[in-house]
Amino acid sequence: MQTIRVETPSARYDVFVGSGLLRSLAPRIERIAGRLPRRIFVLTSPEIWALWGKALSESFPEPPLALFLPAGEKHKNLVNVEKMARQMIAAGGDRSSLLIAFGGGIVGDVGGFLAAIFMRGIRYVQVPTTFLAQVDSSVGGKTGVNLPEGKNLIGSFHHPLAVFADIGVLGTLPDRELRSGLMESIKAGIIRDRTLVRFMEEHVDDVLRRDPKALEKVIAASVRMKADVVNRDERESGLRMILNFGHTLGHAIEQVTRYKALLHGEAVGWGMIAALHLAKKRGTISSRQGERLESLVYLYGPLPPLKLRPGKLVAASGSDKKNTGGVRRFVLPVGIGDAGVVEDVTPAELESAAAYMLARAAERHA
Ligand SMILES: NC(=O)c1ccc[n+]([C@@H]2O[C@H](COP(=O)([O-])OP(=O)(O)OC[C@H]3O[C@@H](n4cnc5c(N)ncnc54)[C@H](O)[C@@H]3O)[C@@H](O)[C@H]2O)c1
Numbered sequence: 349m350q351t352i353r354v355e356t357p358s359a360r361y362d363v364f365v366g367s368g369l370l371r372s373l374a375p376r377i378e379r380i381a382g383r384l385p386r387r388i389f390v391l392t393s394p395e396i397w398a399l400w401g402k403a404l405s406e407s408f409p410e411p412p413l414a415l416f417l418p419a420g421e422k423h424k425n426l427v428n429v430e431k432m433a434r435q436m437i438a439a440g441g442d443r444s445s446l447l448i449a450f451g452g453g454i455v456g457d458v459g460g461f462l463a464a465i466f467m468r469g470i471r472y473v474q475v476p477t478t479f480l481a482q483v484d485s486s487v488g489g490k491t492g493v494n495l496p497e498g499k500n501l502i503g504s505f506h507h508p509l510a511v512f513a514d515i516g517v518l519g520t521l522p523d524r525e526l527r528s529g530l531m532e533s534i535k536a537g538i539i540r541d542r543t544l545v546r547f548m549e550e551h552v553d554d555v556l557r558r559d560p561k562a563l564e565k566v567i568a569a570s571v572r573m574k575a576d577v578v579n580r581d582e583r584e585s586g587l588r589m590i591l592n593f594g595h596t597l598g599h600a601i602e603q604v605t606r607y608k609a610l611l612h613g614e615a616v617g618w619g620m621i622a623a624l625h626l627a628k629k630r631g632t633i634s635s636r637q638g639e640r641l642e643s644l645v646y647l648y649g650p651l652p653p654l655k656l657r658p659g660k661l662v663a664a665s666g667s668d669k670k671n672t673g674g675v676r677r678f679v680l681p682v683g684i685g686d687a688g689v690v691e692d693v694t695p696a697e698l699e700s701a702a703a704y705m706l707a708r709a710a711e712r713h714a
């Protein structure tokens with residue numbers, strides 16, 4: 349098992365990555381919280397609960413009370429947050445209650461947000477069950493829900509007490525979901541860890557056949573990278589923006605396709621292809637580096653087709669939270685393993701990057 353510490357001005361907690369964590373959750377929470385809270389809620393989806401609810405409940409003296417959020421991005425909204433909060437009140441929840449966010453990134457984001465605002469804030473732990481949630485969304489305290497106007501436009505920073513990433517639960521994860529999550533690890537490597545890039549290039553088969561050692565390596569490296577960035581810039585005033593590499597157009601794709609056609613990681617995968625093109629044009633990476641990284645994305649693909657207009661994506665990217673006071677921000681890789689934020693990206697450049705990405709998508713789905 350690997351333990352990675354997150355230490356920011358407002359929180360200090362560990363991310364545990366390994367096997368067997370799910371079945372020993374209660375004593376682990378007890379150790380961290382001092383004692384087991386009287387009321388424990390588990391926010392999850394019916395599918396995850398059916399697969400893994402028994403394993404999670406096993407170590408608790410009394411089974412925690414499950415609150416169900418249906419799967420899918422369209423349920424990541426304020427209506428469901430209110431619904432869950434009311435169920436918690438009805439079941440006797442109070443400020444001493446603990447919430448376990450048990451699922452993928454959607455459950456984690458909604459659960460974290462619910463914990464942030466329920467009675468002005470209660471404690472929660474993350475038990476991520478998708479690869480994406482284990483490498484990225486369960487760490488760093490970003491919580492929230494979507495608005496029709498864009499992704500994650502309502503939310504707060506609220507860190508968990510701990511993160512328990514049990515590699516065993518990935519055994520039931522559909523292949524497409526695994527590949528989607530791997531896009532966030534490719535992102536992690538490109539922006540800050542060239543060793544991870546190399547490892548992912550050299551171990552494609554091991555990772556895709558879910559060799560536990562290979563998975564643990566990629567998950568721990570991704571989390572280590574993210575923790576280091578979050579420790580230095582908890583509230584995304586500068587450095588943390590690099591974690592948004594591939595997301596400016598990625599989020600725009602999700603919004604324009606109404607979250608129906610692509611998974612989050614897949615949209616980020618295409619967004620990285622566009623951003624790599626822009627980086628090549630601006631000379632922050634060489635053509636060779638650009639081709640190498642583009643190939644890495646396709647190695648862990650396939651990414652779904654995209655039939656969109658570049659102008660529509662550029663317009664949708666206007667509601668990106670990195671844009672403030674009329675300044676449009678965009679994350680570009682600098683070589684392999686480093687990245688920076690530029691503030692002078694023009695709509696024409698964005699449109700050309702989007703056009704490049706759409707042409708690659710058409711080519712690969714010809
Ligand atoms: N807060 C952050 O820092 C952060 C970072 C990255 C992504 N996100 C958010 O995360 C969300 C995407 O998360 P995701 O990719 O985990 O998708 P997801 O939460 O939709 O889960 C994917 C699907 O897999 C199923 N599933 C989950 N675990 C399973 C398991 N072990 N076995 C079988 N099926 C399982 C779920 O029921 C769901 O249908 C997006 O909303 C994205 O914006 C947030």
Ligand SMILES: O=C(O)C(=O)C[C@@H](O)[C@H](O)[C@H](O)COP(=O)(O)O
Nearest residue numbers: 484488490499500588591592595669
């Ligand atoms: O933790 C971060 O910071 C990230 O940007 C991680 C992203 O992978 C993630 O998709 C995040 O939810 C995006 O946040 P947003 O602030 O751009 O909505």
Ligand SMILES: [Zn+2]
Nearest residue numbers: 532595612616
């Ligand atoms: Zn993401």
